[in-house]
Amino acid sequence: MTKALPHTGSYYAASISESTSYAPLTGAHTADVCVIGAGFTGISTALTLAERGYDVRVVEANQVGWGASGRNGGQMIGGxxxxxxxxxxxxANSESIIWELRWAGHEIIRERVETYDIQCDLKSGYLDVAIKPRHLRALEADAEALEKHNFPFEYKLLSKQETRDTxxxxxxxxALLNTGNGHLHPLNLCIGEARAAVSRGATIYEQSMVLNIEKNGKPKVVTTQGSISADFVVLAGNAYHLLERxxxxxxxxxxxxIIASEPLSEAVVNEINPQDLAVCxxxxxxxxxRLSADKRFLFGGRCNYSGSDPEVIRRQLMPRMLRIYPQLAGKKFEFAWGGTIGVPINRVPQMGRIADNIFYSQGYxxxxxxxxxxxxQIMADTVAGTLDRFDIFANIEPFTIPGQHLFGKQMVALGMLYYKLQDQW
Ligand SMILES: Cc1cc2nc3c(=O)[nH]c(=O)nc-3n(C[C@H](O)[C@H](O)[C@H](O)COP(=O)(O)OP(=O)(O)OC[C@H]3O[C@@H](n4cnc5c(N)ncnc54)[C@H](O)[C@@H]3O)c2cc1C
Structure with missing residues (x-):
């Protein structure tokens, strides 16, 4: 199946800052680097490489930000x-290395939003909430770690009453309030970064599903109408990857x-989230x-469902949302959509090689x-031969799930069950 798909019916797609229409890949090309997938991983790799002077091409099956990057909760979470x-x-030394990695993505986002003037509603302010006493203990440990590392943003542990007031x-x-984390309009961030990459010399091809990578010698990325021979290939298809099973x-x-309400009145906003925090x-x-820039309430969670019918999603998520906010009963929820997250069994993001000059990054x-x-940034470093941070991840062997490709939907159900059980204790 190679037919390109439009964006899902999300609030984000309906409030896009600019629609993208990069031409499909046609004809035979050469490049320094070919990146497959135009989500955050692919676009971020391409932008970093373009800033460093590489000739980089991004090949996307659908549209920029079509996958998880354009549909997510928009929560900019550290760690x-x-x-x-x-x-x-x-x-040894893991603590300081991991501490630096925890916040590196935030810095890159904030810097890019400023440098390239990306309109993506970026806001600071985040609340990690506790449901059980063990969650509170974990938040206390988090606050201690922030103090120990002289975290440069404000943070504060909140009591039950303070959480209620907030x-x-x-x-x-x-809860733990942390102004180092935040939230944003993910699709507009991805589209803005794509525009930035192009402004620095990158080329993006949309509606161009990669069907094959010829791996003899210099890798050649092949679509129905074109090809790119590149010194390096970066696979950035994450959970939507259709290529390397x-x-x-x-x-x-x-x-x-996720469901998104109609815009809420000032009175309701003041009651449920006057500080405009993302909550998780x-x-x-x-x-x-969290609230969107136009004060819609965006609520995300799980459903016992693997389809995309907005009615079913609304029906399943509304009761969960109303348990937290009964005061939102009667509000119209205008959008409902879903997406797929790539979750490694050991939870560690997966970076590695499938050949000497073909790298991948996925599973966040x-x-x-x-x-x-x-x-x-790590993928761009890897292309340049700097492997320090790549090796941190590549040295951790992922667990393989046998037969996963044969049982797509069943695996989603099994994955949900596995993680639901983890939440029970
Ligand atoms: C509903 C939802 C809510 C989430 N909420 C949050 C959140 O609040 N905070 C957070 O930090 N994370 C969140 N996540 C996770 C986060 O969105 C993802 O980890 C991240 O966007 C992955 O980005 P990516 O670029 O690796 O993959 P994607 O954004 O999925 O991009 C992969 C791209 O590769 C393309 N592709 C695949 N195969 C091919 C091929 N053969 N040829 C060409 N192109 C191909 C796809 O079309 C797609 O556009 C959420 C995810 C979902 C689904």
């Missing part, structure tokens, strides 16, 4: 999933869904919410907004 696994692999719900027993076999594809619970299969779990930006 990397699977940090324990990374620490174990690194041994976000107008009784659902949580405490073995890259999907090393992570669970987990579905997450600590479960593996988590719930997350729910931390992709931040970590994809770090990954783009």
């Amino acid at each position: 990397i999933s699977g940090e324990q696994g990374i620490a174990k692999s690194l041994g 976000i107008g719900t009784e659902a949580y027993i405490g 073995k890259l999907r076999g090393i992570m669970f594809p987990v579905n997450s869904f 619970d600590p479960n593996y299969v988590l719930e997350y919410f 779990s729910g931390h992709g907004v931040n970590v994809t930006h770090l990954a783009g």
